[in-house]
Amino acid sequence: MRRTVLIVDDAIFMRTMIADILKGADFEVVGEAASGAEAVEKYKELKPDLVTMDIVMPDMGGIDAVREIIKLDPEARILMCSAMGQQGLVVEAIQAGARDFVVKPFQPSRVLEAVQRLLG
Amino acid sequence: MSQQQKYAELFAAEAREHLAEMGRALVALEEEPGDRTSLDAIFRSTHTIKGMAAAMGYDVPTRLSHNIESVLDELRSGRRTVSADIIDLLLETVDILESAVEATVAGKTPVDPSAAIERLVLWRLADAGAAEPPLQADTVAQPAPAPEPRRTATPVSRRSDASRLRVDIRRLDALMNLMGELMILRGELKALADQLGAEPLDDAVERAGTLIGEMQAHVVESRMVPVWQIFDRFPRLVRDASRSTGKEVEFVVSGKQLELDRSLLDAIGDPLVHLLRNAVDHGIESPDERERAGKPRVGRIELGARRERSRVVITVRDDGRGIDRERVIEKARRDGLLAASEEATDQMLFRVMARPGFSTAAQITTLSGRGVGLDVVESSVRGLGGSVSFRSEPGIGTSFRLDLPLTLAILRALIVEVDGQVYAVPATFTRESFELDAKAVERAHGREWVRWRGERVPLTRLRTLFNGGEKSGSAREGVGFLSLVGLEFGESRLVISVDEFLGEEEIVIKPFDPPRGAVAVFSGAIVRPDGRPALVLDVGNLS
Numbered sequence: 001m002r003r004t005v006l007i008v009d010d011a012i013f014m015r016t017m018i019a020d021i022l023k024g025a026d027f028e029v030v031g032e033a034a035s036g037a038e039a040v041e042k043y044k045e046l047k048p049d050l051v052t053m054d055i056v057m058p059d060m061g062g063i064d065a066v067r068e069i070i071k072l073d074p075e076a077r078i079l080m081c082s083a084m085g086q087q088g089l090v091v092e093a094i095q096a097g098a099r100d101f102v103v104k105p106f107q108p109s110r111v112l113e114a115v116q117r118l119l120g
Numbered sequence: 121m122s123q124q125q126k127y128a129e130l131f132a133a134e135a136r137e138h139l140a141e142m143g144r145a146l147v148a149l150e151e152e153p154g155d156r157t158s159l160d161a162i163f164r165s166t167h168t169i170k171g172m173a174a175a176m177g178y179d180v181p182t183r184l185s186h187n188i189e190s191v192l193d194e195l196r197s198g199r200r201t202v203s204a205d206i207i208d209l210l211l212e213t214v215d216i217l218e219s220a221v222e223a224t225v226a227g228k229t230p231v232d233p234s235a236a237i238e239r240l241v242l243w244r245l246a247d248a249g250a251a252e253p254p255l256q257a258d259t260v261a262q263p264a265p266a267p268e269p270r271r272t273a274t275p276v277s278r279r280s281d282a283s284r285l286r287v288d289i290r291r292l293d294a295l296m297n298l299m300g301e302l303m304i305l306r307g308e309l310k311a312l313a314d315q316l317g318a319e320p321l322d323d324a325v326e327r328a329g330t331l332i333g334e335m336q337a338h339v340v341e342s343r344m345v346p347v348w349q350i351f352d353r354f355p356r357l358v359r360d361a362s363r364s365t366g367k368e369v370e371f372v373v374s375g376k377q378l379e380l381d382r383s384l385l386d387a388i389g390d391p392l393v394h395l396l397r398n399a400v401d402h403g404i405e406s407p408d409e410r411e412r413a414g415k416p417r418v419g420r421i422e423l424g425a426r427r428e429r430s431r432v433v434i435t436v437r438d439d440g441r442g443i444d445r446e447r448v449i450e451k452a453r454r455d456g457l458l459a460a461s462e463e464a465t466d467q468m469l470f471r472v473m474a475r476p477g478f479s480t481a482a483q484i485t486t487l488s489g490r491g492v493g494l495d496v497v498e499s500s501v502r503g504l505g506g507s508v509s510f511r512s513e514p515g516i517g518t519s520f521r522l523d524l525p526l527t528l529a530i531l532r533a534l535i536v537e538v539d540g541q542v543y544a545v546p547a548t549f550t551r552e553s554f555e556l557d558a559k560a561v562e563r564a565h566g567r568e569w570v571r572w573r574g575e576r577v578p579l580t581r582l583r584t585l586f587n588g589g590e591k592s593g594s595a596r597e598g599v600g601f602l603s604l605v606g607l608e609f610g611e612s613r614l615v616i617s618v619d620e621f622l623g624e625e626e627i628v629i630k631p632f633d634p635p636r637g638a639v640a641v642f643s644g645a646i647v648r649p650d651g652r653p654a655l656v657l658d659v660g661n662l663s
Contacts, residue, residue: 010164012286013130013172020123056167083171105175 003119004030006046008039008062009054009081014104018052018081021108022115036060040068043076050119051078053098055089063093070097077118081106131172132225133286135181138165139218144352146211147359153202162210163192169217173224180220180230187240188213194244209239211356289382292343299339303626306332307648336626340381340526347425347434348376350389354396358421361400368407368418369400375425380432384524387504388434391497395436395520396421398494403440403518413515415439431506431548432526437519443512448473470494470510502658505546505643507609523548523609533627533646533656534605536618538582542654544627544646545616549659551606553621558602570615572606579604580662581617585641607659614662627656 005027009015012034019029031046033039037060043051051069055062062080069076080093080101090101100114142165149158170185188210194200213236220230306329313325351373362369380388404410404419411417422437452458452472473494497520501508506524525548532547551573561579562569568579603621607614627646643658 011134011168011172013127013134014168014175016130017127017175054171056164058161058164083167083174104171105177 002026002028003049004028004046005050005052006031006033006039006042006048007052008033008036008057008065009052010034010057011054014054014081017106018111021106021111022052024108025112025115027115036062036065036068039065040072043069044072047073049077050115051076052081053078053093055080055082055093063089063096066093066096066098079114079118127176128225129288130286131176131178132221135169135172135221135225136218138169139214139221140349140352141165142214143211143356146207146214147355149202150204150207150359159192159196159202163189163196166192169221173221178221178224180233181217181224183237184213184217184220184233187237188217191240191244206243209243211360212236213240287342292339292382295339296343299336302332303336307625343382344379345382345385346376347378347380347385350385350392351376351423351425353389354392354423357393358396358400361397362404365401366406367400367404369404370418370420372420372422373424374422378425378427378432380425380524381526384504387500388522388524391500391522392423392434392436394494394497396423399436399438399440399518403438403442405441409441413441427526428523432524434522434524435519437517439517442514442516442518443469443473445469445512445514466509466511469512470498470508502643505548505656507549507659509609509612533625535622535625535648535654536582536603536605537620537622538586538618541586542622542648542652543582543618544625544654544656545605545607545659546643546656547624549607549609551608553603553605555601556604558600561602570604572604572613572615575613577606577613577615579615579617583617583619585662607662609659614659616662 003026005022007015007018007022007029009018009032015032015034019032023029027050030048031042033042035057039051039053039062040060053062053066057065060068066078066080069078074097076097078098080090080098081104082090082093082101083104093101099118102111102114142162145158145161145165149155149162152158166185166188170182170189173181173185191206191210195202195206200206216231216233216236220233223230309325310329313321354373355371358369358371361367399421404421405413405415407417410419420439422435424435424437426433448469449458452469453460458468458472498508501522501524504524506522509521509523510518511521512518525546533544534547534550534553536543536545554572556570560570562571562576568581569576570579571577602617603619604615604617607616625648641658641662642655644656645653646656648654
């Protein structure tokens with residue numbers, strides 16, 4: 001069965017790029033969200049196997065969204081997608097319940113590796 | 121389209137939005153240095169550009185945005201306060217970032233960013249707080265009172281739900297063109313069905329017609345974007361212009377949510393830049409001059425958009441010195457642009473000032489303080505099927521008013537016949553059509569007038585106009601009833617007489633190059649449902 005993924009990023013560009021990487025590995029992108037608040041709503045609705053989460057977003061950032069999602073579902077598998085220079089925030093996100101992180105710019109192989117590990 | 125190209129286009133479109141947002145938010149931050157919302161907005165936009173640029177492997181934009189972000193960190197953490205210097209530096213860097221983004225996307229080599237980056241680093245290293253007074257809100261520009269709330273708290277295009285789609289404008293253009301062809305075909309089908317008189321065919325054509333009409337409404341709708349997409353650039357523009365000229369200006373924008381066809385919006389950007397620059401450069405006086413004239417030191421420029429019936433009205437108003445009418449009139453008379461007996465109305469002055477070349481006379485530009493690029497403004501707005509009008513009072517100010525159709529490609533028009541030929545009058549300007557006893561026409565000041573809506577309004581007989589002043593078919597004159605169309609453009613009114621009304625139609629305007637020497641009263645051509653062409657009247661040029 002194909003695994004489902006929810007992609008969270010405020011840039012359409014980033015969402016498109018991540019979607020392309022994951023689709024290539026036979027994932028089904030069931031939803032996209034442009035803010036933390038939207039991500040929480042979509043998670044409730046879609047219960048995806050995987051969430052990719054940006055950190056800096058308007059209307060609830062990624063870390064708060066991780067906290068909210070983990071509250072709803074402690075088993076949620078969330079992969080943080082951060083830009084360079086955000087190590088501190090990545091640590092905070094992991095403490096909040098995210099499972100792993102990748103740093104932009106993404107290497108498709110690195111993203112897929114992280115995803116496999118996370119779902120494996 | 122290759123994957124890489126798809127990403128590059130997405131990147132460019134999104135980066136441009138964020139750059140505009142950064143400019144807007146930086147100016148807002150300057151007006152209100154403690155404004156956390158603006159600071160956060162600038163940070164998020166910078167951060168997004170950085171992430172996207174890094175993903176694309178665009179080195180220069182990545183480094184620039186990374187360094188901007190580091191400066192913003194200092195401000196966000198409260199280690200440094202917002203100063204006029206850092207706003208200036210950030211605005212300059214945003215400009216460099218913008219040029220780097222554009223160059224990179226176009227496959228060119230971007231500028232060397234090292235000097236810009238060095239200045240950002242130096243600012244960070246500089247002794248915090250030393251010789252850097254916190255920015256006062258009143259040093260440059262007064263904050264606008266209560267900015268109009270956006271429909272949603274955040275710009276729709278960028279931050280809203282993922283169910284929105286970004287579509288290349290060329291696809292919408294193609295769709296719109298096809299829609300236009302379909303509208304013409306609908307007319308042809310209807311005419312054919314009428315000829316054949318077969319009821320089932322009539323019904324089918326009728327239903328298809330309704331569907332095509334609905335579809336057209338959706339296509340038009342999908343091209344509408346709120347005017348803030350270009351208005352948001354202007355606070356920065358006004359700020360920069362007022363700084364460089366030593367003026368103090370409060371800039372107020374209203375009606376930002378109003379929606380306009382995308383291509384119209386793109387096309388009015390430059391004319392508005394002209395008008396706003398002129399307002400700062402030539403309209404608003406220096407603070408001292410204003411004080412001497414008993415006016416507040418800070419000048420005021422208003423930019424507004426609103427809907428009036430089937431058109432959009434955009435106004436640019438300043439409370440500056442107004443135009444030196446005497447100078448313009450004198451110059452116009454000397455150049456033979458205005459007859460000695462001719463009354464110089466505001467509209468006439470505008471006509472004169474908007475003549476190509478008129479404005480470049482240095483003497484007029486410096487003395488009258490207006491005219492720069494007005495011909496450009498006029499011709500672009502005219503080209504969009506709109507009109508420009510203007511009003512100026514010495515010492516009180518000047519206002520420009522642009523009347524525009526809601527959308528470019530498809531217009532409602534009144535179809536009329538004159539001397540056996542068919543013409544279209546855009547509904548943007550037609551207020552009503554009516555009939556009047558020919559005896560009610562008055563003569564004064566060497567022309568004809570009629571009473572319309574409680575006012576005496578000039579009458580132009582199209583028959584006379586098209587025949588180069590010859591009164592052909594004069595049998596009708598003074599006898600029977602005249603078929604008239606009352607027109608309004610800006611603050612002017614005009615009544616035209618036609619031979620016959622043929623009804624209202626949706627028309628699709630095709631670009632039109634009038635032959636040299638032709639009467640300059642046509643703005644385009646259309647294809648009628650019967651396949652024959654008709655000319656579109658350029659109403660603004662009729663009076």
